[in-house]
Amino acid sequence: MNQNILLVQPKFPTPSKSLNHKDFLPIPLLKIASYHKTLNDAPHLVHGKVNTDFEPDLIYITSLFTYWQKEFWDTTEYYRTLFPNTPINVGGIYVSLFFENSEFQEKCAKLNVTANKGTVEKFEKSAPDYSFVDVDYQIIHASRGCKRHCTFCGVWKIEPEFKPKKSIKNEVLKNKVVFYDNNLLANPFIENILKELIDLKVNGKVVKSESQSGLDGRLLTLKLAKLLKKARFINPRIAWDGPFKEWKKVDKQIKILSKAGYNRKDISIFMIFNWEHNFEEMELKRKKCYEWGVQIADCRNRPLHQEFDNYNGRIKQTNKDYYIHKIQGWTDSKVKKFRKNIRRQNICIRNGYDFHSSKLERKVIPKSDYHTITSMPSLEIKKILPDAWWPDF
């Protein structure tokens, strides 16, 4: 063994059960682990601020969203104090987005840490080492970067060059694959990749896939949708970031997915809110999704350089707690109301309910009584279930 390598994922404010969630897996650290193993080093992965029983020769600390930078700096300061002379490398989304910021660079200099922007070639070439995490799926990037330049997105700033792969079949080790591509369909070799997945078997079993990001509906064709279905891609999500008046385009994309064999309730529309379109317009978009019978994957906008996010859906808050896009008339209550509406509507879509009620959701009212209740006039329903809420009302 040559060197002890300490890989640190700060404790970000995610629910503890999310540690191995596909959205928070420290893939860059798993790649670094893999790379160092080829050098005969001993990598160790830790979460947050812990006391190690060894003296590391090299430390890597990853960062995530800019609004979780406090956790990143707390962790970095902790390890710098614990190991004053050990080289520390930092990277990840926040580090990449703030790389040119002079205050950020001053902090790095003060703590004597080396910042890395974007991906590092030698690590990128290494496959993530899943022996450090307890998951039954694997992450694959069939491309890096994105050809588009959406204003709210940091992808094209962190990874300015779009780099597609022709093939991924030799990377697949598990029966569940989550694609981390930012724009999967923009890959010119996507048909080839989907065909590989159709035929692929791991341990004698077929492979199921999912895309973490929304599919770029503008690139969706019936041929591609059929290949996605045949390649066992589950829960397709289409992005609808534009205004309500563009609903016909989204309608066409949903019809393509339906025609390819997807159930409408398994399709989601990715929607950014607390952004360019006001609450009233977002409500029109929400109701349209209800009409279509598809779910919504909502995403609350935080600007790319937002430095904090203490959003709490249960209490009243201000923009001192989290970012509220006031320019378009968003307020704390509108943000929370929209989120709540989405949640209730998704429950209705998944269960085939005409209305939502927390009593129904918590099964205080048995599902068998639902059909009796639903045949009553809405005023009568309201007497039995005062919180009854209709998505299209």
Ligand code: SF4
């Ligand atoms: S298409 Fe998606 S990944 Fe590409 S720039 Fe727009 S939001 Fe970002």
